[in-house]
Amino acid sequence: MAVSLSPVFYARQLRHELKLTGAVDLSLVADRMNIRIFEEALDAEGYLIQKGKEARIIINNNIGYETRKCFTIAHELGHFYMPHHQESIFRCLARDIQSYCSDRKLEYEANEFAGEFLLPAQELEKRLLQPPNLDMIKEFSKIYGTSLTATAVKVVQLTCEKIAVVLSESGEIKWFRKSESFPYWINKGPLHEWTYAYDFFSAGKSLPETPQKVQAMAWCQGVSREELIFEESMAFPNLNIVMTLLYIPYEEECDAFWW
Numbered sequence: 513m514a515v516s517l518s519p520v521f522y523a524r525q526l527r528h529e530l531k532l533t534g535a536v537d538l539s540l541v542a543d544r545m546n547i548r549i550f551e552e553a554l555d556a557e558g559y560l561i562q563k564g565k566e567a568r569i570i571i572n573n574n575i576g577y578e579t580r581k582c583f584t585i586a587h588e589l590g591h592f593y594m595p596h597h598q599e600s601i602f603r604c605l606a607r608d609i610q611s612y613c614s615d616r617k618l619e620y621e622a623n624e625f626a627g628e629f630l631l632p633a634q635e636l637e638k639r640l641l642q643p644p645n646l647d648m649i650k651e652f653s654k655i656y657g658t659s660l661t662a663t664a665v666k667v668v669q670l671t672c673e674k675i676a677v678v679l680s681e682s683g684e685i686k687w688f689r690k691s692e693s694f695p696y697w698i699n700k701g702p703l704h705e706w707t708y709a710y711d712f713f714s715a716g717k718s719l720p721e722t723p724q725k726v727q728a729m730a731w732c733q734g735v736s737r738e739e740l741i742f743e744e745s746m747a748f749p750n751l752n753i754v755m756t757l758l759y760i761p762y763e764e765e766c767d768a769f770w771w
């Protein structure tokens with residue numbers, strides 16, 4: 513049985529084969545791969561349908577954001593390109609594509625493929641010259657035409673800093689992704705009242721524009737009472753969503769960051 517390689521490997525291989533650098537023009541990529549892209553009313557976020565040598569990607573025409581459409585197209589390209597993704601029809605749901613932590617293996621892999629195909633690690637790492645913050649994530653998402661959440665997830669995967677991205681919706685933590693060095697776990701469920709994100713949902717307070725110190729136990733499990741963490745939250749009021757970056761400076765940086 514052939515060994516399947518990582519989704520990141522396949523995404524890099526395809527970028528290399530197509531000689532891509534920087535932001536990707538997905539309709540051009542689809543043309544070169546003989547894949548046709550359609551937008552229709554769907555019961556899912558997107559489909560990949562393969563029949564013989566023909567392949568079609570169909571995207572839900574309800575998706576309001578261009579960046580979200582792009583991620584879904586790149587996700588379907590992942591199903592098409594990765595050799596061990598062999599189903600003739602992939603029906604891909606919003607909850608699998610948007611959560612970045614699907615427990616369905618092939619869906620998770622297609623997301624990892626899309627993350628690398630749109631946001632190549634080798635390019636991003638050169639830009640990660642300081643601890644990530646929301647301004648940096650906004651800048652990268654502009655350069656690569658990717659959503660803020662997809663960009664934040666990729667940055668968190670690449671950085672050596674102790675950082676996590678948390679997505680909350682209607683006052684509840686839905687998912688989080690953390691860097692390798694971020695030492696804590698974050699539970700899903702209602703936000704703690706000591707967080708700024710909680711204030712946004714419960715009292716409609718506007719969120720501070722810079723990172724704020726909060727008690728780490730308001731976000732993380734197994735933390736002592738004294739420990740502090742930086743919270744930088746950003747609201748998407750139309751979606752009733754808050755994206756939060758949590759950041760713990762290294763010891764030697766502490767003086768500069770805390771005081």
Ligand SMILES: [Zn+2]
Nearest residue numbers: 602604619622
């Ligand atoms: Zn899928």
